[in-house]
Amino acid sequence: MGSQEVSTVDWEGKHVTVAGLGVSGIPAARALHERGAVVTVVNDGDDERARAQAAELEALGITVRLGDGATLPPSxxxxxxxxxxxxxxxxxxxAAEAGVDIWGDVELAWRLRGTNGRxxxxxxxxxxxxxxxxTVRMLASILEAAGLRTAAVGNIGVSLLDAVLGEREYDVLAVELSSYQLHWAPSLRAHSAAVLNLAPDHLDWHGSMEAYAADKGRIYEGxxxxxxxxxxxxxxxxxxREADVEExxxxxGFTLGTPGPSQLGVVDGILVDRAFVANRQKQAQELAEVSDVNPPAPHNIANALAAAALARAFGVEPAAVRDGLRNFRPDAHRIEHVVDIAEVAYVDDSKATNTHATEASLAAYDSIVWIAGGLAKGATxxxxVTGAAKRLRGxxxxxxxxxxxxxxxxxxxxxxxxxxxxxxxxxxxxxxVEQAARLARPGDTVLLAPACASMDxxxxxxxxxxxxADAVRARAEKSA
Structure with missing residues (x-):
């Protein structure tokens, strides 16, 4: 299916099983039911919340089976x-044995886009x-600065189904996709796409690093x-190289160094573009200053370059890249500066739940008291530690x-x-926090970057x- 084509599935009377209640399952069930499909929702859980969600769907005429997500409903x-x-x-x-297709919520959104007359x-x-x-939120900020109607959607928490079927009409969508979502999205064809990095993660789900990488790579198809x-x-x-793209x-590429032709990079504190210029062999277009990126940590500059590359691929002018980056404010718990106490900075990067994210976080500071630990999820x-050893005060x-x-x-x-x-x-x-403060010296950064999940x-x-953040602020009040 080409990227501009719109799917025309006849849903009337089609028997569809929706696996899982929640952020994606409920909108999917509603959308399919509204189009005449015979919908059955199956869900592993059978708690109070699931029963309340089931009651809402059943009132519409949708069948819901709680506590039984293993059995494929007949028909x-x-x-x-x-x-x-x-x-x-x-x-x-x-389903596979019966020859029944399996789509994810992203695939369904892709197939349903443009079917509501928009x-x-x-x-x-x-x-x-x-x-x-x-990166997706940076991209949306840049697109907005260019005057485009857009939204940051997908794995970011805003349902893609709601975006493609809602009342608002968009010029372009900034879409975050997880490896899980890409696994179940065989016909997705983006205008342009980026893979920011690859490191071992979710291997229990994918089975191997090769399978994980292959699912990430699906984003480039078409x-x-x-x-x-x-x-x-x-x-x-x-x-x-492995992707089958349109001619x-x-x-x-994007790089923190000087860019070559067909790359975006950094020169003397300036983000520059040597990809979307008339003569990329000899020309470079200034986009923004490193100081326009918040925070200007190395990995966040890389995020900004990736967002800029996608925006430039869509035809966005350089000034909008600069303005969008200046307007962007990062989410909480992502290298978030909490407060300085006695010339020691306290930084919350609780979102660094794996070693790859923590490596980037540790690289942003020269002298660190590192707070770490939690559920390792099989990580080593x-x-x-080898890469960060010279930066660690304690x-x-x-x-x-x-x-x-x-x-x-x-x-x-x-x-x-x-x-x-x-x-x-x-x-x-x-x-x-108290122990970290005891180890820290003026000029140090106390950094929460756990390299582990939090659920323990x-x-x-x-x-x-x-x-x-609460513990740090309590300490700051005592020190005042």
């Missing part, structure tokens, strides 16, 4: 799944192990204008798998003092970050 002609359901679930194995807006799509949300890759991460360029689609920490460890980080520190940074908090209660964060101690990374 199913299509399965539409929430992105998190693993491919080896019995429901999907049964223009099917092109998609500028972003994936990667880290930086997706920030691109019409630009496949944006990270020049510092050859695996992303490999995915471009004339270009490979566009030797490479992370380390405070907490959480269920802190011993794994401690062992890596013993092997690769034995001279760095380590405080090991043998507790996993939520109050441990206050003690972690907190509901999510947001609650963990809030606990850190």
């Amino acid at each position: 199913t002609q299509l399965v539409v799944t929430a992105p998190g359901w693993q491919p080896d679930k019995p429901l999907f194995l049964a 223009k099917a807006a092109p998609w500028l799509a972003v994936t990667g192990t880290n930086g997706k949300t920030t 691109n019409t204008v630009a496949c944006v890759y990270n020049a510092a991460d050859p695996a992303t360029e490999d995915l471009v 004339g689609c270009r490979a566009i 920490f030797d490479e992370l 380390v405070v460890l907490m959480g269920a798998d802190r011993a794994l980080i401690h062992e890596a520190l013993t092997r690769h940074a034995p001279e760095v003092p380590v405080v090991d908090l043998d507790r996993t209660d939520t109050g441990a964060m206050s003690e972690a 101690m907190f509901t999510n990374y947001i609650k963990r970050g809030e606990a850190f």
Whole structure:
């Protein structure tokens, strides 16, 4: 299916099974029911929230089966799944055996765009192990600065279905896509797309790094204008080479160094474009200053370059790139400066839930007291510690798998003092901040960049970050 084509599926009487209630499942069930499909929703859980959601759908005439997400309902002609359901679930194995297609919420949104009488807006799509949300929000800010009607949607928390079927008409959408979503989106064809980076993550879901990378690479399939890759991460360029794109689609790199032809990069503190200029062999277009990027940490500058590349692929002028970056404000818990106390900066990067994100966070500061630990999700920490050892003033460890980080520190940074908090209660964060403050010296940064998931101690990374910020502010009040 070409990128500008709109699907015309006859939904009337089609038996569709929607796998999973929640952010994607409920809008999918509603949209399909409104188009005349016979919809059955299956869900593993059967708690109070699920029962309330089921009651709302059943009032519309939609069948809901709670506590039974494993069995394929009879007569199913299509399965539409929430992105998190693993491919080896019995429901999907049964569907495959019966020759029934499986779509994700992204695939459904792609197929339904333009079917409500509104223009099917092109998609500028972003994936990667880290930086997706920030890059997509930067991109939306740039597009808005260019006067375009747009929204940041997808894995960012705003339903793609709501965007493509809603009342508002868009010129272009900035779309964040996870590897889960891409796995179930076989016909997606973006205008342009970027893979920001690749590092081991979600391997329990995908089964191998190769499978994970292949799903990320699906974002390039059928691109019409630009496949944006990270020049510092050859695996992303490999995915471009392997992609089947439309004729004339270009490979566009981004780099923190001086860009070559068909790249965006940095020269003397200026973000420059040598890709979308008349003579890319000899010309470079200034886009913005590094100081326009907030915060100007190396990995965030890379995010800005990727966003700029996608915007430029869509024809956005340089001034809008600059203005969009200046207008952008990062989400909470992403290298968020909380406060300075006694000439020590306290920074919340609770969103750094894996080693790749934490590596980027540690690289942003010269002298660090690092607060880390939580659920490791199978990660190893030797490479992370080796790369950061010279920057570490001290380390405070907490959480269920802190011993794994401690062992890596013993092997690769034995001279760095380590405080090991043998507790996993939520109050441990206050003690972690106190211990970090004791280790810190004027000019240091106390950095919460856990390299681990949060669920051993907190509901999510947001609650963990809030606990850190609260503890830091409480200390600041005492010091005032």
